[in-house]
Amino acid sequence: MKNLFFILPVLFLISCQKEQKKESLYPEKTLSAEEKQLELGREIFDGKGMCYSCHKPDQKVIGPSITEIAKIYKEKNADIKLFLKEKSEPIVDPSQYSVMKTNFAITKTFSDEELKAVEAYFYSHLKNEK
Numbered sequence: 001m002k003n004l005f006f007i008l009p010v011l012f013l014i015s016c017q018k019e020q021k022k023e024s025l026y027p028e029k030t031l032s033a034e035e036k037q038l039e040l041g042r043e044i045f046d047g048k049g050m051c052y053s054c055h056k057p058d059q060k061v062i063g064p065s066i067t068e069i070a071k072i073y074k075e076k077n078a079d080i081k082l083f084l085k086e087k088s089e090p091i092v093d094p095s096q097y098s099v100m101k102t103n104f105a106i107t108k109t110f111s112d113e114e115l116k117a118v119e120a121y122f123y124s125h126l127k128n129e130k
Helices: 002-016 033-046 066-075 080-085 093-100 112-127
Strands: none
Touching: 033 112, 066 112, 080 112, 093 112
């Protein structure tokens, strides 16, 4: 019985100790602001924007490639965000404008942050071009 009175408080103290935080085998990577923006742009492109259905990174499908769009907008110092809000004329492939026009119902709902992220995602494909 004496042992029981000794063991119970010891067990209680052990159970009350704070659990030591174990280091993960796969620590989370902290993303920079630029990386977060690119990730958001990619998520929108592949997700709610449904841009992937007409645009591929380096080949024309229905619409021009992402790389071609980014290159032309950069060369002409144009604003992709304004185009996605339907506030500027098409400069890459005007013959496909009627197809793109149906998507403005989606792109016009994007916040300024989302538009900037999509634009950054497009321009990130220029870094891959050699």
